Amino acid sequence: MGGDGMKTDVLHGDVTIADCGDSALFAKVAGLDAEDAWRFVHALADALDTVRLPGVHGVVPTYDTLLVEFDSAGTDHDTVRGVLRHEAARIATRSALDSARTTPPRRFVVPVVYGGAYGPDLPDVAAGLGLTESEVVAIHSGSDLTVRCLGAPAGAPMMDGPAFPGPVPRLASPRTRVDPGSVAVAGRQAVISPMPSPGGWPLLGRTPLRVLDLDSDPITAYRPGDTFRFVPITPDQWDEHADTPLAACHG
Numbered sequence: 001m002g003g004d005g006m007k008t009d010v011l012h013g014d015v016t017i018a019d020c021g022d023s024a025l026f027a028k029v030a031g032l033d034a035e036d037a038w039r040f041v042h043a044l045a046d047a048l049d050t051v052r053l054p055g056v057h058g059v060v061p062t063y064d065t066l067l068v069e070f071d072s073a074g075t076d077h078d079t080v081r082g083v084l085r086h087e088a089a090r091i092a093t094r095s096a097l098d099s100a101r102t103t104p105p106r107r108f109v110v111p112v113v114y115g116g117a118y119g120p121d122l123p124d125v126a127a128g129l130g131l132t133e134s135e136v137v138a139i140h141s142g143s144d145l146t147v148r149c150l151g152a153p154a155g156a157p158m159m160d161g162p163a164f165p166g167p168v169p170r171l172a173s174p175r176t177r178v179d180p181g182s183v184a185v186a187g188r189q190a191v192i193s194p195m196p197s198p199g200g201w202p203l204l205g206r207t208p209l210r211v212l213d214l215d216s217d218p219i220t221a222y223r224p225g226d227t228f229r230f231v232p233i234t235p236d237q238w239d240e241h242a243d244t245p246l247a248a249c250h251g
Contacts, residue, residue: 174200
């Protein structure tokens with residue numbers, strides 16, 4: 001625990017920093033719109049990566065929250081909190097936020113076979129949204145989707161969902177196995193499963209691309225801020241793309 005127990009600090013009315021167990025803290029952003037909150041926590045994550053504070057071994061930004069994990073033998077709550085407080089205050093001004101995360105986003109084009117054995121939940125998703133299957137596919141593949149954070153398992157790209165007329169409910173009974181490359185939606189989010197895992201998100205299709213490269217560091221080619229564009233292909237075109245590494249477009 002921190003030197004004086006579980007602490008919560010509120011900075012500038014926007015950022016709350018609190019202990020999270022005996023070896024982690026989280027920072028949560030409030031008072032900003034969703035886009036600025038996302039940019040803030042990712043700028044804060046970048047700042048912590050740059051500081052390289054001894055003992056910190058995990059910095060996990062999401063939509064409006066940052067989790068910082070550390071080894072209690074190497075640092076403590078108060079030390080990490082102090083760095084978080086300093087860096088959050090530094091980027092809390094509009095000018096600093098506007099200049100944060102200036103790395104240009106990259107674009108990934110992802111071929112997908114929709115429906116059938118590749119996307120067994122497509123009919124139910126369409127029925128629930130009051131759309132045809134073709135309309136669901138057209139909306140899902142009709143615009144670039146922004147990667148907001150990396151989730152489980154193995155850095156799955158958590159994206160803004162497509163512009164469906166409403167949220168998509170999760171499955172009542174999750175699957176014990178979802179194949180790698182499966183393209184799924186839930187709520188107002190979208191994702192690609194990078195490796196076999198259980199999952200409760202409805203499956204619309206699957207890509208033949210290899211999403212992970214376990215021999216690379218990092219193992220994912222994408223990062224938050226990049227965009228994905230899904231492109232429908234037929235089952236007959238699967239082998240044209242099979243096991244091709246996911247890579248950003250050029251030009």
